[in-house]
Amino acid sequence: MADETSYGWAGKILRVNLSTNAITTQPTDPYKEYIGGMGLANKIMYDEVPAGTDPLAPENKLVFAVGPLTASGVPLAGRTTICSLSTFTKDQLLVDAHCGGMIGAKIKLAGYDAIVLEGAAKSPVYINIVDDMVEIKDASFVWGLGTREATETLCRREGTEACVATIGPAGENLLPYSCIINARNHSAGAGTGAVMGSKKVKAIVVQGNGSVHVKDPQAVADLSDYMLRDIIGSNNNHVVPQTQQEWAEFYDKGSRWSARSGLTWGMAEGEPIDTGEPKPGELNTVGYRCMKSVYDLGPDAEKYTIKMNGCHGCPIHCYSDLRIDRTGELGGKATAGNTCAANFPFKYMNGILKTDIDDKSEDAVIWNTVIGTTIDELGLWCNYAQLWRDIAHCIKDGVFDRVLPEEEKARFDWQRIYNNDPTIMVELLNEIAKNNSEIAHIAYGPYHWTERWNDKEWFDKKPSQLINYRGWPVHHATECFGQVGGLYNMMFNRDDMIHSAVNFQGCGLPIEIKKAIAAEVWGGEDAVDPDKNYTPMNDHKANFAWWSIVTDVLHDSLTLCNWTWPMTMSPTKARDYRGDLDLEAKFFKAVTGEDVTTDDLYQAGAKIMTLQRAATVRGMTKADGTMGETDMRNVHDTMTAWPFDHDPDKQPFTEGTIKIERNDFQTALGMLYDKFGWDHEKGCPTASCLDAYGMTDVKEDLQSLNLLP
Structure with a gap:
């Protein structure tokens, strides 16, 4: 008898029509030539959403898609693609948002390769998924809440094993720069929050209790051990340490392999944990290599670091878990966590504003965590730091003074930034997230606001870092x-x-x-x-x-x-620092059984x-x-x-x-x-x-x- 098991792929796509309340599934097979994730989602969008569709119209779709390696045991296979139409660039074309966290694994373990949201609900709802039980539920009790509060409330109601992917007030208010947050601080940007808000969907709540069928589990285990022992480096696959260490032939001060003896998770439970000098070949110390909090925020972040964390299936842990009580007192959240541009927004602003605050000082740590936790709670997106550059430019070059109504200008004394008062950013970001003021247009993207405010020359100035005229x-x-x-x-x-x-x-x-x-x-x-x-x-x-x-x-x-x-290079001197670019194909064969x-x-x-x-x-x-x-x-x-x-x-x-x-x-x-x-x-x-x-x-x-x- 032929083996009809679907290896790698879950085999089903879930469709939820918010206009009709219809919940259906379809086979994944017709989409396998596009693999999954981005490919699968782009194909659905190409086939089903006509060119020129308004991204906030019911006819647009929002596709959460995972791939054949998601939740299969392959290292770093925990990403999710969320595909829709752009809310912030010219012509509002097809875009993909990508996030880590836990939502992708939960979708896969619930038995789906994708979730397609169609139509629009008449009132706020959330989608509750427990394996093959899918319900559209009233969300009026969480509508208006920030992403953390909504996540906690929904987990208490539906179960703490569930993962919540939710929008905040920015998405509810259809702000073009809005995102979807899962697992507290893992964000998917590109305006997907506004698309979800236009469908009146506050969240998808997913509890997956199944498993992924893997063709050759032993091969996956052996390849994983080989990869962790001989091939992988640190975050961004940096393969030499940041400081000179006994085992290393090379070191580089820009490396994200930032662990060293004496550098600790200073706020770890019990007592500080020394990151030490984790060496290539040590499978159980890979997660200590990346001390991203200090790399991003400076040396003062050490004492606030609880641990380095990661997405589903991640051994690297580039995600910073911090606790800073002062941040909570100033209007942000006392517990902070993120990685990349959302983690150090003050650096981008300060590059233009030139305050007296050092980017790597303790004051800067406070600024960064106040801003970062605020935007995450609001479900606001920074467009890879573009929002911070645009705000700083509009302050410094007088654009806000020129275009804002008098009552709005009176609300914001920009001197407070120079006076080291980060609460002004809490006030500003909350105002932007409401999307009912002139200043909110800064979060429509520079293609929009530079036209509205007659500042198109901003595109051609290096501090803008704008690379394409489409926005x-x-x-x-x-x-x-x-x-x-x-x-x-x-x-x-x-x-x-x-x-x-x-x-x-x-x-x-x-x-x-x-x-x-x-x-x-x-x-x-x-x-x-x-x-x-x-x-x-x-x-x-x-x-x-x-x-x-x-x-x-x-x-x-x-x-x-x-x-x-990809694994282009390796930290292993015995390999001549060569990586293994065939690992994707090896894992693909081990998981799916398909010889590619x-x-x-x-x-x-x-x-x-x-x-x-x-x-x-x-x-x-x-x-x-x-x-x-x-x-x-x-x-x-x-x-x-x-x-x-x-x-x-x-x-x-x-x-x-x-x-x-x-x-x-x-x-x-x-x-x-x-x-x-x-x-x-x-x-x-x-x-x-x-x-x-x-x-x-x-x-x-x-x-x-x-x-x-």
Whole structure:
């Protein structure tokens, strides 16, 4: 008898129609060619949400999707993709939000590969899922609550084993910069909170009591041990320690392998726990390597650190658990936890405002945790720190003074920032989250507010860090291997969130070793340059940029954490510091039983990227306002001026600058388009490339719309 078990995939997609209260399931099988996660979610959106749909209309959908490796025992397989239409960039195109935490594993263990929210409820509801029992319940008693209070209330009602993914007041009030929070502080941005709020859904509450069928559990266990023993580094796969240590041949002060003897989890239960000097090969000390609280917030964060924490299936633990009573007294929350841009907002503001407060001082720790816990409670999103830069600019350059009504200006004395009073940010963020004032437009995104407030030149100033005229900021852009980072920052409809390249850049290994690895992976040592010492575009850099994109998309589809994957390098000297780029394929085979190669998976990533590219072509508007635009090069992939114009006393391709050159970047775009099989001049999918990817249905759709070159 044939084995009909679904290995890896749960096998079902859950659909909840809020307009009709219909709850249905469908098989996952038709979507498997797009793997899961981002691929599955993008396919549902492409097939079912017409171009030009208002993101806040009932016709839009919100797709929570996980992948075949989620909750399977594979390390760092705890991510979730949440896909919908953008609320904050031009043309409101297809975007993906990604979050860690526990929600993805709970969805999978409940028996689903995706949850699709459709339509809109008439009054506030939450979706309660306990395995195959799914209910739409009244949420009036939690509507209006912050994300933490709502999470606690719903867990007390439905069970503490459940994971809650909820919106806060920002999402309820349809603020474009709003997010979904799960497991206290794990956020999915890109305006998904507003989309969820438009559907009157306060939360999804998931308790999964099942398991994931794994084809070869012993192989998964053996591969996991091998990966933790020989291959993985720290957060961002940094593979050398931050300080000189007895075991290490190299060290690098920028490394996120920040553990060292004498550095403690200062507020650990009982007594401080020394992070020590965890060495490669020690499976049980991997979780001590990343002391992210101190790395992000400075040395004063040590005494407030309870522990480093992580998402489901994560051995690295880049998430900071802190307790700071002073933060609670100032209007934030006494317990804090987050990672990345939401964890150190004051640094971004202070870079523009230039207060007397040191970014790594104890005062800055207080500022960061006051702001960070406030935005999380409100379910407000910072757009990879763009909100903080925009607020600081509008204060310093007098934009708020120029555009705000007098009654709003009277509420905010910006001198309080310089007087070291972080309570002003609590007041400001709460006002923004209400979405009923002029100042709230700062959280509609710079594409909107710079037009409204006549400040479009902000896009072309380096302090803005805006990288594309359609409204998103850098995410490891031209400072990361020049043209390579610039290219992948153009490809999506929001900041790219790609870490494949920056992980390699910041791993801590000497440039000579990086170049040797580059020759093996991307075809030549000239694929990479030393920082701030770029060379003109070449084919190996195009390989590197293509690989950076497809590995990120692959990870968001499997779902794996691209903040540490892929395993390009290793901390193990006996391996010559080489990683293992076949690990995704090895794990995929062990979990699903399907015999795929790394190249097969990379091609799947390229196919998924091409699907989103096709959705973008279909959804962009021409200058005359008509729908559909094939000229991606000149309409979509439009880098702002400052990467080309800053450092006026330096020329591109000279040491000491991240400046790039316009004609060279146009060459780079064409070379990258060629790698995907897209049209060389326009950068859009062609009929032949869609045939090659097996996307006949997408080809026929674009043909019917006259959107193939």
